[in-house]
Amino acid sequence: MSGGRGTGPAALRDKAAALDATDPLRHCRDLYVPADGLVAYLDGNSLGRPLRATAQRITNLVAHDWGTRLIRSWDEQWMDLPLRLGDRIGEVCLGAAAGQTVVGDSTTVMLYKLLRAAVAAAGPERPEIVVDTENFPTDRYVAQGIADETGARLVWVEPDPAKGVTPDLVEAALTERTGVVLLSHVAYKSAWIADLPEITRRLHDAGALVLWDLCHSVGVVPSDLDEHDVDLAVGCTYKFLGGGPGAPAFGYVAARHHERLRQPIQGWMGHAEPFVMGPDYRPGAGMRGFISGTPPVLGMVGIEDTVDLIESVGLDAVRDKAARLGRFVIESVDELLAGHGVRVTSPLVDEQRGGHVTLAHPRFREVYRELWAQDVVPDFREPDGIRLGLSPLSTSYAEVAEALVRIEALLSAG
Amino acid sequence: MSGGRGTGPAALRDKAAALDATDPLRHCRDLYVPADGLVAYLDGNSLGRPLRATAQRITNLVAHDWGTRLIRSWDEQWMDLPLRLGDRIGEVCLGAAAGQTVVGDSTTVMLYKLLRAAVAAAGPERPEIVVDTENFPTDRYVAQGIADETGARLVWVEPDPAKGVTPDLVEAALTERTGVVLLSHVAYKSAWIADLPEITRRLHDAGALVLWDLCHSVGVVPSDLDEHDVDLAVGCTYKFLGGGPGAPAFGYVAARHHERLRQPIQGWMGHAEPFVMGPDYRPGAGMRGFISGTPPVLGMVGIEDTVDLIESVGLDAVRDKAARLGRFVIESVDELLAGHGVRVTSPLVDEQRGGHVTLAHPRFREVYRELWAQDVVPDFREPDGIRLGLSPLSTSYAEVAEALVRIEALLSAG
Structure with a gap:
């Protein structure tokens, strides 16, 4: 029995099969390490699945690059890897010209380094940091810590539940004392896509710098950082970029700021001449100086x-499939779950929604536990949200359908 | 022809073979991934070799823990891994009771976090940081950066070339304004072992805190941190602890300081309740609060x-073999290379020397390049040092002998 407007589980599964059959990215799924026993994986926006190629390359890296070339691999390939890989992320995912992106540290640490650099560059006349209350905890906590240590003041933006963090809301928070605005491109709970171009334009008009957190957008929503004159950005690589558990972050600093911005954690790897090991720290040119x-x-x-x-x-194409998967979720909820009182708390319009959809229901905490027990793996977000991560390269419509069918069955079983 | 006191290459190789045959750790060498084509690896103090078990476990981790269990692995094993593994390092290598050691970040970042915490705890009445001029570059650069941002002042200790950083030298640098002393347990160039117990005692008498850098001692020289009342320590895991290229650091904070010391990079993983994602940062108890x-x-x-x-x-047993390998190098230099003017710049007394021996000669920059071309891999240290890393678990006497024979041949041919 269906709890919604009449479409039952069988029809939903058929619809998913038809969508999978015509999915232009369907061949990508076979490129991933098979997850035996897993019915549906809908948490690729927390930890993305590994490619078979990655599994093989890591095995080879341990045996050859580490195990045989050993220290020589630093000369042969690793010393410039953070910059080379940063450039690749920039080119393919960020719309960033070479020389502005670097890989390293955890997202938290990279965020700390870039926000410290930005606050210092904004100067004592502009001690206000604008943050939104629904930003990911690390962003809020890092900003709080930096405010405490530098004397900066946090100015909080409360997102509109129906529109997310809008340009108007941000603009209302700007003053002559605004130094830096720290926002997420895609909101981690709701998946709202912030209007990055317009927000960036308005805060620049007010003389502020922006630091965009791209954790939930990189690899699934284009950001075009250069085109929109973004100042700084950070992002996570273990979600849509497949880096694996605890893989390092990336940081972007627009070339026009390289001379002016200095990050605070002065390590030997960021030195202009790492192997001279001289008495004084001298930051390397460009993004090398942002390595610690x-x-x-x-x-x-x-x-x-x-x-x-x-x-x-x-x-x-990745972005397009993310939008289609999301639309499939929203339509299916309407047909199958709305009668149970399940609400979609993510944007309904494709252009406003990132790579996940969050549903809400008072019983979702227990439903979520049951789903995990059935090898259906979404995420839970306080207080009552089930977040369905839609990784376009590895997620099938069939997986999404199966998760929704199971949610319906659990809610029906009461 | 030999350049030294008469012992030729053949005799040296014979001596090495005899030592290998009676080495109580000789079985350990077979546990490592074979390095095909490598004649002698003497840089395990820069990048340690991988164990076969590690290669296998990493392959399995990618396929199973990451590839199949996916996000569930965080619940099942990874959330506490930094603390659990920290405890293991503490128990086996540091003489540290559980709950005082954590793994994470690069060494540079961990050092920054702990030094910031220590400087803040020392307070504004004690703004002096004592560092030695031969400390590893990152230690000096991080300290400089922290001095710049906090208004602390660096007080430099110049090591005695014949004795390293002695308790008397450190004591001479202490004042009523000394807040923190940052020293390396084993010096990265010379391998001098600092007198950790006595130096810690004297600086405590002066009211200061100590932060020991254990990068070049952990896993090869015991430090007994709890017994000697050490306050803080950091260390590297890709040298003698086999973590692989860029593996995370560890940090140690004595339990008596947990309430008082706060690190500056407030991330969600260090929060008392990471998944509540509440509005304010509240550091987790004990070492969790030192995670970012x-x-x-x-x-x-x-x-x-x-x-x-x-x-x-x-x-x-590891420490004992490190001492014996070092003694073998020193005796062999005396017999084979002293006639070429090669000097040992590391301590000659076993108890004063860590897990490497540095030799010096004006022609060593070119000799080092030639050795690498012959698949004999030591390290070069400015201005004229060849540093022979002696990893007791993976290094044979035969490798050491081969490197010395090749050095002799290159100097003779020169």
Whole structure:
């Protein structure tokens, strides 16, 4: 029995099969390491699946680059890897010309470094940092910490539940004392896509700098950083970029700021001449100066492979499938789950929604636990949200349908 | 023809073979991934070799823990891994009771976090940071950066070329305004072992805190941090702990300081309740509060395996072989290379020398390049040093002998 407007599980599964059959990215699914026993994986926006190529390359890296070439691999390939891979992410996913993106550190640490740099560059006359209350916790906590240590003041923007963080809301928070605005391109809970071009334009008009958090957009929603004159950005690589658990972040700093911005964690790897090991720190030119310590090589393999795959199919095709998967969720909820009182808390319009859809229902905490027990794996978000991550390269319509059918059955079973 | 006191290459190789045959750790060498084509690896103090078990476990981790369990692995094993593995390093290598060691970040970032915490705890009445001029560049650069941003002042200790950083030299630098002393347990160039117990005692008498850098001692020289009342320590895991290229650092903070010390990079992973994602940052109890971002899981496998191996043979046995390998180098230089003017710039007394021996000669820059071309891989250190890293678990006497024979041949041919 269906709890919605009449479309039952069988019809939904048929519809998903038809969509999978004509999906232009369907061949990509076979490129991933098979996940035996997993019925549906809908958490690729927390931890993306590994490509078979990545599994093979990591095995080879341990045996050859690490195990045999050993320290020589630093000379042969690893010293410039953070910059080379940064450039690839920039080229394929960010619309960023070479020399502005670097890979390294955790997202939290990279965010700290770039926000410290931006706050210092904004100067004491502009001590206000604008953040939104629905930004990812690390963004809020890092900003709080930096405010405490630098004397900056946080100015909070409350997103509109029906529109997310709009240009008008941001503009209302701007003053002559605004130094830096820290926002997420795609909201981690709701999937609202912020209007990055318009927000960036307005805050520039007010004399502020922007630091965009691209964690939930990179690899699934284009950001075109150069075109929109973005100042700084950070992002995560273990979601849509396939870097694996705890893979390093990336940081972007527009070339026009390189001379002016200095990050605070002065390590030997960011030195202009790392192996001279001289008495004083002198930051390397461009993005080298934004490196601190030795970069985690094993975590970079999957990023490289996933960026290659995104390039081969085109980021627009990935974006398009994310929108279609989301629309499929929304239509299916309407047909199958609305009668149970399930609400869609993500934007209904494709152009406003990133690579996930969040549904809400008072019983979702227990439903979520049951789903996991059935090897159907979405995410839970406080207080009552089930977040369906839609990774266009690895997620099938059939997986999405199966998750929704199971949710319906669990709600029906009461 | 030999350039030294008469012992030729053949005799040296024979001596090495005899030492290898009676080496109590000789079985360990077979546990490592074979490095085809490599004649002698003497840079395990820059990048340690991978264990076969690690290669296998990383392959399995990608296929199973990452590829199949996916996000569920965070619940099942990874959330506590930085603390669990920290405890293992503490137990086996540092003489540290559980709950005081955590794994994460690069060494540079971990050092920054702990030094910032220590400087803040020392307070404005004690704004002086004591550092030595031969400390590893990152230590000096991080300290400079923190001095610049906090208004602290660096007080430099110049090591005695014949004795390293002695307690008397450190004591001479202490004042009523000394807040923190940052020193390396084993010096990266010379391998001098600092007198950690005595230096810690004297600086405590002066009311200062100590932060020991254990990068070049952990896994080869015991430090007994709890016994000697050390305050803080950091260390590197890709040298003697086998974590692989760019594997994460560890940090140690004595339990008595947990309430008082706060690190500056407030990330969601260090929050008391990471998944509540509430409005304010509240640091987790104990070492959780010293975590910032998502820890790099792939880089922790090798550490775990190597720590297990060290435990199984005993750290004292590892330390003993490091001393014997070093003595073998020193005796062999005396016999084979002294006539060429090669000098040993590391301590000659076993108890004063860590896990490497540095030799000096005006022609070593070119000799080093030639050695690499012959697949004999030591390290070069400015201005004229060849540093022979002696990893007791993976290095044979035969490798050491071969390197010295090749050096002799190159100097003779020169």
